[in-house]
Amino acid sequence: MTILDINALANAKAKGKRPYFFDDPAVERVLSITMAVAGELAVTRERLDTIERLLEAGTPVTKANINAFKPDDDAARARQAWHAEYISRILRIVHQELESLQSEGDVNPEALADEISAA
Amino acid sequence: MTDAPVSTTATATPTPVEVALPPPYSALHRHPMLPVATHDETARMNFLINLVSHVGKDIAPAMPAVYAKRVEPAFKKSRGRDFANTSEVREAMRAEPAYQSWAALRRGAQEMRHQAGRAMVFRQLEEIDAAARRFNDGAPTLKLNPQVQVPKYVSVDNHLSPGGYEREVLAGDIAAGACYEAGHFVTAGGGTGGKSDWPGRTIAHFVKRQFPDFKPKRILDLGAGGGFNALPIAELYPDAEVIAVDVAAPMLRYGHARAKAFGVNNITFLQADGETLDLALGSLDWVQTTMVWHETALGPFRNMLKKIRTLLRPGGLSLNFEQPNFDPDTPMVEKFLRDWDAWYNNEPFWAKLHTLNFRDEMIAAGFTPAQVFEEWAPQVRSAGAYPAWVQTVNRHDAEHAMANARKSTKAVRAKSGMYLFGAWN
């Protein structure tokens, strides 16, 4: 049997210089790590969902049963909906920036206090 | 405050907005060469497919506004003129935080899906290789030729896949094919279906419906890769002999074994370079290319179009499924979004291809203007492949939605359609 360095193969980089999109490359570095960690949390959350469903069904929670678990249609939909909602939640700041494109601009807190106090 | 009428009826429970959800990774049809995903590997793919969909449907559609509200006015003000090309737009967009986030997430998701798919493939490469050998060893329908040189334009790690189509990790392996199928499902947000074949299905049904009297006996799929889109053609034309040609042996091995596993036996997988392909002139009824040209280069693209014409019999069909070229009225922001993959997804020829005119290219290849056509074929999906609640979002939907909204006459068809150009020889 050939021993493959699976980590090295999986993490191989494609040809070409990697582009950085943020003004400071450190931001990109942190975003990449954050998204990877977010992905791992999602994996754990899906596993937890499987465990809960096994428990509810009275199926013994074993590694084999977890791996063999096939969500039915409702469960599959609920799990995809969870991922979608979760991603919207963690990317909220990106959407705030997009939403601010539509708004008027910065609010001056003092002016706003005066404005809402005026009869 | 005005005295608005107070409603006395109990407020009805609002209906929640239907959120478009992509299919789970488990919707990909199993066969013995597809890596077996553990529970957590499936979950990781589910996260990624949702990430790709989110970036495609919830962030990308805002980019035209970033351009129109901020980038274009600022450029006009400082330079006193319009953008001359998409490279200028690219540099100007780089300063925008919203664009930075979108671009970093789009690039990052692509890198993550490669990582996740590859981890799955390489930990079981020997098993899936062995499965492939059971279908491939000694099969007369798999014709590999180690003399074939992989051209430079193929060895660029297209769409950021490390090793591209051609690199082998174990001698004679299928790794590139397995990585392609697993990862492509995620990148396309499930948009090519559980059998990775919606383009091929669309093409096959389009030809069958539009040209019921056309009875092809010999069909070439050039740049067939893993044969994903050759399969539905071979299935819809069971009496035809299909020749699936590619330069990359790992893709052909994977494709051949997969076709056999799905019970499709009328395809021969042949390793050859399309530019020097040695088949009898005038011997083919139909030459298909599906998502190939954007991964070639200008000279080879033109040579292969010429080659296709000489291989076709009189009355034969050349059909190409590709990104449509830019029109004179294509807005700059749409061009920029559509060129993005050329710079940041290792698709170097993609942007150049957009600037050509496919009709002119076909005529230059020897077809007459009357023979050349362009079409939008309504998408045909495999029946029953996905649960009813699934709505797929392709990585490129935002750009295509712009193009479709613009194309007044073809708009209706194009909305659910795939672009094709071709010619009857």
Ligand SMILES: C[S@@+](CC[C@H](N)C(=O)[O-])C[C@H]1O[C@@H](n2cnc3c(N)ncnc32)[C@H](O)[C@@H]1O
């Ligand atoms: C994006 S893939 C598309 C594969 C396939 N048509 C499908 O729809 O799944 C492009 C394929 O074209 C092949 N290719 C590129 N240039 C070629 C050439 N000159 N001769 C043969 N194959 C070529 C590549 O090796 C790669 O497998």
